[in-house]
Amino acid sequence: MSVDLSTRYLGLDLAHPVVPSASPLTGDIDHIHALVEAGAPAIVLPSLFEEQIEHDAMAVHYSLEMGADGFGETPDGFFPRLDDYNTGPEDYLDLIRRAKAEVNVPVVASLNGVSTGGWTLYAQILADQGVDALELNIYRIAADERQSSAEVEQGYLDLVETVKRSVTLPLAVKVGPYFSSMADMAVRLTDAGADALVMFNRFYQPDIDIETLEVTPNLVLSDPVELRLVLRWLAILHGRVATDLAATTGVHVADDAVKALLAGATVTMMASALLRHGPGRLTEVVSGVADWLERHEYESVAQARGSLSYASAPDPEVFERTGYMKTLKSYVPSW
Numbered sequence: 037m038s039v040d041l042s043t044r045y046l047g048l049d050l051a052h053p054v055v056p057s058a059s060p061l062t063g064d065i066d067h068i069h070a071l072v073e074a075g076a077p078a079i080v081l082p083s084l085f086e087e088q089i090e091h092d093a094m095a096v097h098y099s100l101e102m103g104a105d106g107f108g109e110t111p112d113g114f115f116p117r118l119d120d121y122n123t124g125p126e127d128y129l130d131l132i133r134r135a136k137a138e139v140n141v142p143v144v145a146s147l148n149g150v151s152t153g154g155w156t157l158y159a160q161i162l163a164d165q166g167v168d169a170l171e172l173n174i175y176r177i178a179a180d181e182r183q184s185s186a187e188v189e190q191g192y193l194d195l196v197e198t199v200k201r202s203v204t205l206p207l208a209v210k211v212g213p214y215f216s217s218m219a220d221m222a223v224r225l226t227d228a229g230a231d232a233l234v235m236f237n238r239f240y241q242p243d244i245d246i247e248t249l250e251v252t253p254n255l256v257l258s259d260p261v262e263l264r265l266v267l268r269w270l271a272i273l274h275g276r277v278a279t280d281l282a283a284t285t286g287v288h289v290a291d292d293a294v295k296a297l298l299a300g301a302t303v304t305m306m307a308s309a310l311l312r313h314g315p316g317r318l319t320e321v322v323s324g325v326a327d328w329l330e331r332h333e334y335e336s337v338a339q340a341r342g343s344l345s346y347a348s349a350p351d352p353e354v355f356e357r358t359g360y361m362k363t364l365k366s367y368v369p370s371w
């Protein structure tokens with residue numbers, strides 16, 4: 037393979053830009069081994085969720101502060117031994133330790149917090165385990181009718197700033213696309229300390245079962261068509277924000293990864309396709325990207341990156357209003 041696929045993401049040197057994103061596949065050490073054997077250049081672990089671990093993570097924190105035998109009466113009550121409890125955070129920390137010890141690629145931990153104190157405490161706990169970078173999975177539904185969009189946005193920025201101050205690790209921030217001004221938010225998240233933006237979090241939409249009259253929160257894996265939204269924002273933001281851009285949602289085959297790179301992604305991430313087809317899909321995507329670059333006479337990923345971004349596209353209007361109008365007018369009914 038003569039084409040240079042090397043990529044620098046979050047200050048980490050990666051062999052190529054196709055990274056498994058947070059999913060159950062990266063939550064299991066055997067699967068992590070399989071992904072690395074398939075060529076994964078880094079691993080993003082699933083998120084540690086604050087709601088699930090509130091008590092345990094505090095217990096870990098206390099144990100770190102008080103020594104191994106330090107459990108006892110505290111001002112907040114009695115903290116039980118970790119093995120008496122929900123084993124979530126201990127398992128997570130163990131996964132980090134094993135991944136760091138057993139595979140030779142960077143390990144990115146992911147955190148999904150609730151309270152400001154929780155985000156910073158758990159960020160520090162994860163950093164203490166020696167992870168190479170941290171991804172903040174900010175999954176918020178702005179459902180409070182009394183909270184303005186400015187307040188919602190400020191919440192994101194305060195959070196990123198606070199976590200950035202509390203750890204020295206490179207920080208990726210995974211967000212959804214639902215901001216009134218995505219470009220402005222991207223700049224402000226970068227200013228607040230995001231070293232990478234991971235675009236985009238998928239908001240899992242509950243369905244309604246009209247027979248049982250129940251709301252059903254079933255998870256649907258992504259479809260490649262969902263990549264389009266990501267492509268637009270990669271293209272618009274590439275070169276205009278001083279941060280890495282990771283593409284997540286809808287990367288299923290090599291062509292998807294190529295599109296994301298051309299739009300401006302620093303790395304492309306995969307979850308659904310790996311869950312459906314297994315780690316071998318990652319190998320296929322990497323070699324497909326290399327083939328494509330060779331066939332199109334690119335010497336490196338770096339050379340191709342962003343060549344169809346807003347700044348470089350022959351017709352940047354396709355990303356904006358004129359593109360919208362042209363697209364609607366171009367539709368020809370097939371019947």
Ligand SMILES: Cc1cc2nc3c(=O)[nH]c(=O)nc-3n(C[C@H](O)[C@H](O)[C@H](O)COP(=O)(O)O)c2cc1C
Nearest residue numbers: 057058059060082083173258284285286306307308
């Ligand atoms: C079963 C499942 C579990 C996931 N768990 C997490 C998670 O813990 N943290 C996170 O940030 N994203 C999580 N994701 C989202 C993926 O990392 C990814 O961003 C999303 O699925 C879109 O990418 P895809 O189209 O390649 O699936 C999960 C996705 C799936 C399908």
